[in-house]
Every structure is written in C-alpha cells, then in structure tokens.
Amino acid sequence: MSDTVSPQLGQIVKILRGRDLNKYAVIIAIVDQRFLWIADGDKRKFDQPKKKNLLHLQLQDVISQEVVNSLLETGRVTNGKLRYALNKFVETQQMEAPTQEGE
Template identity: 60%
Template sequence: MKESDSSPQVGQIVSISKGRDAGQFAIVIQLLDDRFVLIADGEKKKFDRPKKKNIQHLECFNYISQEVRSSMLETGKVTNGKLRWALGKFMEDVLEALEKGDEFDG
C-alpha cells in the first residue's frame, strides 16, 4: 500500500501505528494544526469523542472517503454509521485489490 506524503486530509483513512490503538484503522475528521488531527472510527472512537493523534503516529493511506469528506465540509459533522460504512468500504476495496494481487494505492 502506498502511503501519502502530504499531510492528512479530512476524510482520509489512516492506520494507527503507535499507542494503545496501534493496528486499527480510523478516519481523519478534523485537522487541528500541522502536527495533530482528530480521528474517529464510529465504533470505539465515536464522532463526538474523537481521538487526538500526532500525525507522526499515523500511517496515511491514499484513500479519502468522499462521503465523510463532503459531510464534514457541508455540515461539520458525520454520523458514526457513515464512519463505520466508509471503513468497511475501504477494507473491501483493499482486500479486493490484494486478492487480485494488485498493489493497493487508492
């Protein structure tokens, strides 16, 4: 999988590489500054109680959920159901790409 080099964007899927939640996936829901973002997954980390993470502790994928992104840009919020759905879709797309033997790059 390709990691994106630029700073994270709202709606981007990330993998947590450090801390208690290492190995889990989440979605960036807000950029705080050039070092920190808020992430949520709709399950353990709900939209109303997101996790503040240092972007150095995240692996960013070249995959942005347009549904989450547009919801955040239009209303400033997103449902936990939509976060779970977007992560599920990401996992399906990744698994499909891996099964075909392609390198997944979003």
C-alpha cells in the same frame, strides 16, 4: 519529515502507535501540522474523537467523499458513515491483497 503528503479531511489512516495499533480510522479534523482528530464510528465515536500525532499514523491513499461532504455541509458526520467508509476501505484492501491460500 520525509512524508511531505499533508493529511486531508475524510482521509483514512492506519494507526501505528497506541491502543488502537493497526486499526483504521478517518480524519475528522486537522489541528495543526502535527495533530489530527480521528474517529472510527465504533470505539471512537464522532463526539469522542482521538487526538493523534501525525507521526503515529500512516496516511492511506483513500479519502471518503461521503465523510468530506458531510463535514463540509453540516460540520459533523454520523458514526454510521464513518463505519461505512472504513468497511468499504477494508473490503477493497482485502480484495487487492494477494491470497495466501494456494501454498
């Protein structure tokens, strides 16, 4: 596999395959080398996460410390915290993306 970066708990991923194509989610558990459990706190709640193949995800350079701390302390994370982490990430992405309005 060309991508040698290993996924981390709390890391934000972009979904590349399936029903949730191009949506973002947070890694809430790592099964093994190939599979992860992801949730977004909205369509995919913490209690009903989606098992995804790592090859179907694009790892982002952002890890939500709030999510990681919550998972390490209590073994769970609230759906609100997942939504907050994703919203914060998306807002940051939009601010960094160059705007196309001037054309």
